[in-house]
Amino acid sequence: MQSCALSLSSQEICSAPGALRAPTLYLSPTSVRPGDSVLLQCSMFSQFLATRIIFCKDGEEISSQRGLEKKAIYGYNHVVSGVSSGNYTCGYEIKDSNNRVKRSQLSPVQRLGVSGVSHVPRVRCSRPMGAAGSGGQYVPRPAPLPAAPIGLEQRTVTTGNRDRPNLRTRQAAPPSDFTHGNITRLGLGAMVLLVLGLILAEAYYSCPTGAL
Numbered sequence: 632m633q634s635c636a637l638s639l640s641s642q643e644i645c646s647a648p649g650a651l652r653a654p655t656l657y658l659s660p661t662s663v664r665p666g667d668s669v670l671l672q673c674s675m676f677s678q679f680l681a682t683r684i685i686f687c688k689d690g691e692e693i694s695s696q697r698g699l700e701k702k703a704i705y706g707y708n709h710v711v712s713g714v715s716s717g718n719y720t721c722g723y724e725i726k727d728s729n730n731r732v733k734r735s736q737l738s739p740v741q742r743l744g745v746s747g748v749s750h751v752p753r754v755r756c757s758r759p760m761g762a763a764g765s766g767g768q769y770v771p772r773p774a775p776l777p778a779a780p781i782g783l784e785q786r787t788v789t790t791g792n793r794d795r796p797n798l799r800t801r802q803a804a805p806p807s808d809f810t811h812g813n814i815t816r817l818g819l820g821a822m823v824l825l826v827l828g829l830i831l832a833e834a835y836y837s838c839p840t841g842a843l
Contacts, residue, residue: 644722645687649734652676656721656738663711664747671707673721673738681723687737689717698723716745 657672673684681698684705694707709715720737727733 644685644724644734644737645692645720646690647734648722648737651723651725651733651735653736654721654723654738656719656741658719658741658743661742662744662746663715665711665713665715665745667711669709669711669715669743671709671719671721671741672704673707673723674704675723675735676703679725679727682726682732683724685722685724687720687722711743711745713745716743718742 654673654675657670657674659670660667663669671686673686675681675684680700683698684696685692686694686707693709696705696707698705705721718740719742720740722735722737724732724734
């Protein structure tokens with residue numbers, strides 16, 4: 632139960648330090664790359680035995696150690712990652728003669744910079760405007776088809792599935808006058824003209840010359 636209380640108080644000191652004299656934090660080196668190791672050393676100036684030493688980053692605990700008798704400097708090796716850049720401090724706790732826990736002020740801030748960290752930009756692609764298909768699926772609108780030349784008939788043929796239609800345009804030849812029906816009508820007209828011509832010729836030659 633005691634360790635839980637110490638852990639809670641050590642977390643508090645990073646955001647709510649006490650009034651005891653602040654320690655000094657040494658950080659070496661101050662500019663590193665991911666994978667490097669940084670040594671943080673917290674040096675205290677207290678006549679009381681420190682019960683716990685706490686290392687903080689940006690107001691949050693990153694490591695803590697139990698205090699040892701006659702030890703004034705405590706070290707912590709931090710392996711650098713891409714999120715290690717920030718402000719580092721340290722503090723300590725003691726117990727007075729009445730066994731009450733008191734906290735120190737935080738040490739002056741030491742800034743750690745991490746170089747060589749690449750940031751991949753996030754790209755958001757907006758969906759183009761179009762008609763929505765069934766179930767919220769996007770169905771692209773086909774581009775307008777070019778006008779057919781004069782005298783040609785334009786036909787649109789749709790292939791593929793419903794979600795991804797494939798539109799193709801076929802141009803049909805103009806309707807021809809020489810269809811079977813037209814040819815039949817022309818033949819009947821020619822026969823009628825021929826019969827009429829024969830009738831007129833027979834009537835002409837059968838009449839006497841003086842009657843004309």
